[in-house]
Amino acid sequence: MNKKELINQIKQKQSFLCIGLDTDITKIPQYLLKEDDPIFEFNKQIIDATKDLCVAYKPNIAFYETMGAKGWESLQKTIDYIPNEIFTIADAKRGDIGNTSKMYAKAFFETLNFDSITVAPYMGEDSVKPFLDSDNYRNDNKWVILLALTSNKGADDFQFFDNGEKKLFQQVLEQSKQWGNDENLMYVVGATRPEMLKEIRKIVPNSFLLVPGVGAQGGSLQEVCKYGLNNDVGLLVNSSRGIIYAGNDENFATSARNAALSIQTEMASLLSEIGN
Amino acid sequence: MNKKELINQIKQKQSFLCIGLDTDITKIPQYLLKEDDPIFEFNKQIIDATKDLCVAYKPNIAFYETMGAKGWESLQKTIDYIPNEIFTIADAKRGDIGNTSKMYAKAFFETLNFDSITVAPYMGEDSVKPFLDSDNYRNDNKWVILLALTSNKGADDFQFFDNGEKKLFQQVLEQSKQWGNDENLMYVVGATRPEMLKEIRKIVPNSFLLVPGVGAQGGSLQEVCKYGLNNDVGLLVNSSRGIIYAGNDENFATSARNAALSIQTEMASLLSEIGN
Numbered sequence: 001m002n003k004k005e006l007i008n009q010i011k012q013k014q015s016f017l018c019i020g021l022d023t024d025i026t027k028i029p030q031y032l033l034k035e036d037d038p039i040f041e042f043n044k045q046i047i048d049a050t051k052d053l054c055v056a057y058k059p060n061i062a063f064y065e066t067m068g069a070k071g072w073e074s075l076q077k078t079i080d081y082i083p084n085e086i087f088t089i090a091d092a093k094r095g096d097i098g099n100t101s102k103m104y105a106k107a108f109f110e111t112l113n114f115d116s117i118t119v120a121p122y123m124g125e126d127s128v129k130p131f132l133d134s135d136n137y138r139n140d141n142k143w144v145i146l147l148a149l150t151s152n153k154g155a156d157d158f159q160f161f162d163n164g165e166k167k168l169f170q171q172v173l174e175q176s177k178q179w180g181n182d183e184n185l186m187y188v189v190g191a192t193r194p195e196m197l198k199e200i201r202k203i204v205p206n207s208f209l210l211v212p213g214v215g216a217q218g219g220s221l222q223e224v225c226k227y228g229l230n231n232d233v234g235l236l237v238n239s240s241r242g243i244i245y246a247g248n249d250e251n252f253a254t255s256a257r258n259a260a261l262s263i264q265t266e267m268a269s270l271l272s273e274i275g276n
Numbered sequence: 277m278n279k280k281e282l283i284n285q286i287k288q289k290q291s292f293l294c295i296g297l298d299t300d301i302t303k304i305p306q307y308l309l310k311e312d313d314p315i316f317e318f319n320k321q322i323i324d325a326t327k328d329l330c331v332a333y334k335p336n337i338a339f340y341e342t343m344g345a346k347g348w349e350s351l352q353k354t355i356d357y358i359p360n361e362i363f364t365i366a367d368a369k370r371g372d373i374g375n376t377s378k379m380y381a382k383a384f385f386e387t388l389n390f391d392s393i394t395v396a397p398y399m400g401e402d403s404v405k406p407f408l409d410s411d412n413y414r415n416d417n418k419w420v421i422l423l424a425l426t427s428n429k430g431a432d433d434f435q436f437f438d439n440g441e442k443k444l445f446q447q448v449l450e451q452s453k454q455w456g457n458d459e460n461l462m463y464v465v466g467a468t469r470p471e472m473l474k475e476i477r478k479i480v481p482n483s484f485l486l487v488p489g490v491g492a493q494g495g496s497l498q499e500v501c502k503y504g505l506n507n508d509v510g511l512l513v514n515s516s517r518g519i520i521y522a523g524n525d526e527n528f529a530t531s532a533r534n535a536a537l538s539i540q541t542e543m544a545s546l547l548s549e550i551g552n
Contacts, residue, residue: 022376062372062379068352068387072345093372095396096338097428097493100298100367103338111344120371122398122423124430147398152373154400157451162439175433217373 001087001115002141003183003232006208009055009085010233011276014268017260018056018089018210020240021046021078022063027245029252039067039074042252044081046244049253053264056236057082058089058210079112087236088115089145089210095120095127102130109142116143118188118210121172125179132180144185148172148200151190151213173203182206189228191219191237197227208234214263215242221263225270233276239263277363277391278417279459279508282484285331285361286509287552290544293536294332294365294486296516297322297354298339303521305528315343315350318528320357322520325529329540332512333358334365334486355388363512364391365421365486371396371403378406385418392419394464394486397448401455408456420461424448424476427466427489449479458482465504467495467513473503484510490539491518497539501546509552515539 010016021043025033028042035041047057059078064071082088090108094117095101101119108117109131119128131137131144149159149169159169166174176185182204189200191213200209209228213219214237221237228235243263247255286292297319301309304318311317323333335354340347358364366384370393371377377395384393385407395404407413407420425435425445435445442450452461458480465476467489476485485504489495490513497513504511519539523531 024379060372060376060379062370062376062383065348065383066379066387068383069345069348072341072348076344091372093396093399094338094369096336096367096369097426100336100338103300103336103342107338107341107344111342120369120396120398122396122434123369123426123428124433124435126428126430128430150373150399152399152402154402154404157400158398158444158448159400161437161444161447163437164440168434168437168444171434171437212373 006055006087007232009087013052013055014271015053015055015264016233016235016237016267017054017263018058018236018238019046019050019054019243019260020091020212020238021057021059021244022240023244024063025067029248029250031250037074037077039064039071040077043078045253046256047081049257050243050260051083051086053257053260054086056087056089058091058238060240061090061092076112079114090114090117093118093120093147095123097123098126098130101127105131105137109137109140115141116145116186118145118147120147121176128176128179132184142184144180145210146172146176146185146187148187149189149193149196151192151217151219155190170199170203173200177204182208186210188212191224192217194220194223194227197224201227201230205230206232206234208236210236210238212238215239221266222270229274233271282331282363283508285363289328289331290547291329291331291540292509292511292513292543293330293539294334294512294514295322295326295330295519295536296367296488296514297333297335297520298516299520300339301343305524305526307526313350313353315340315347316353319354321529322532323357325533326519326536327359327362329533329536330362332363332365334367334514336516337366337368352388355390366390366393369394369396369423371399373399374402374406377403381407381413385413385416391417392421392462394421394423396423397452404452404455408460418460420456421486422448422452422461422463424463425465425469425472427468427493427495431466446475446479449476453480458484462486464488467500468493470496470499470503473500477503477506481506482508482510484512486512486514488514491515497542498546505550509547
C-alpha cells in the first residue's frame, strides 16, 4: 500500500486506528479452544468486527512464535484474511547483517505478504536497507517502520544517550532519512512521551508515525494528536490489549468493536478539528 | 547449559567453534531438494559431520522464517537433533516491550528449548530482563547474548555514538551488567574489530563473547584470540557460510567437516599456547 492510499483510507474511515493482534492462547475466550485453530478464529472474529473502524492491523509476531509452526500457520491465515485495503504491520522488531535482513524481508514481505515491518536500528544502515532497497519492495509499496523512541521504561536506557548535540533517537531519525523517505519509511514513537513528538516532528515533519502505548500502557490520544498530527494526518495510533481483550466471553468481538468504536469516534472528532 | 559445562566442553574438544546454521534452500546441494524436509536433512548431515569439532550451533532464525510454518518445523527438528552437550543459540536479534519479550522467551526457551538467544539492546532493560529474570530460566541455565559491537559496516552508525565519556556499545556493556551476570549474559562482538576487544575486556573481563565475522566477513581468528581470550577461554567464535557451504555436491558434509576441522585445529593450537 502506498502513502496516498493509506491517507485516503484514513480520511474515508475517519480513523487512524491500528489494532494490535497480540493474540495469546491463554487470554482468548476459553470456548474458542475447541476450534482447530483458536488463534486464527479469534483474529477472524476481531477483524470482522472492527475492519470498518481501523486502517491497520499489527500482528505481534512474538505471540505467534510461542506456538511454533502452528503459530506461523495462524499468522499466515490471519494475514491472508485481512482485507487488501487495510495496511498490515508485522510487529517483529527485526534487524541483522545485510544478508540476514534480506531473509527477514523475504519472510515478511514475500512469504507472508505484509505491507510493513517494524525494524530495530542498533545495527545501522546495512541492517535496514534490505527492507527498503529492492526494486520489488519499492514497486510493491513495502514499508519499514523504524524504532525511534519506544513507549517502554527501558527507552530511557539508551535512546536518550546524548552526544552533546542530540540524543540517540534523534540521531536515528536524522540518519535514517538518508536511507529512505516518507513513502517507504515510518517511525515508532511511543504515546507515553507525547511531549517528545514536537521535537520529532521537527526532524520528520512528513513521515507517518506508528504510535503504540495508548491504552494499557497509559498514553493519551489527545496529547499524541496535539503534537503529532501533520497535514497528511501522519499518525497510526495502535491499541492492542484494550481492544482485543475488551471482553472475554462469547460476545468478545462485539466488546472489541465497542472499544474500537470509542477510539474511532474520538479520532473522527480530532480529525474534524483540523479540517479532515 | 551452565558456564562450567560450556567451559568443560571447550577444553574437552579443544574448540570454541560455533557453527552458524544459516541454511538457505537456494544454496544447499540440489539433490537434497527431493527430500521431504531438505533444510532439516542438510542440517542433520552438517551436525553429524561436525558435532565433535564444535561446542555450539547457531541457527539463524531469518533463514527458517522465509519458509513460513514449514521453516519452523525444520527449525524444531534441528534443535531437537542437536546433541544435549552442545550449546544452542537462537540467532534471532529479538527485543520488545516486556510482555512481548516474555513471549519471545517462551518461544525460544520453551517451545524450541534453545540454550540462548541473541537480543538487541535498543529498547533497554525491560526488553532484556524477561529473558533473564524468570526463576525457570535461571534454573534451566538459559542465556541472553546481547548485541554490543556488531561485525557489519552499519555498526558505525549508532554503536559508536559518543557521549564524551563513552560510546554507545560501551554503555550497553556497562549498563547491562546490572541486569545479569557472566552466568547468564554473553555479548556479541564482531571479529571485524578485534582491536576493540581489548577495550571490551576491560568492561566484561569474565563474560563469554560470541564472535561472528571470522571467514566470509573477513575477521581473523588469531587477532580475536589475542585480545579476546580470558582465563575461561571466554570466546565462542562463529563461522557460518565458510563451513556449511564449503562444498555444494554430495560430499558437502565432508567438505563442511574439513572446513570446521581446519578452524578447530587452529583453535587447539591457540588454546595450547595459553595452557588450556
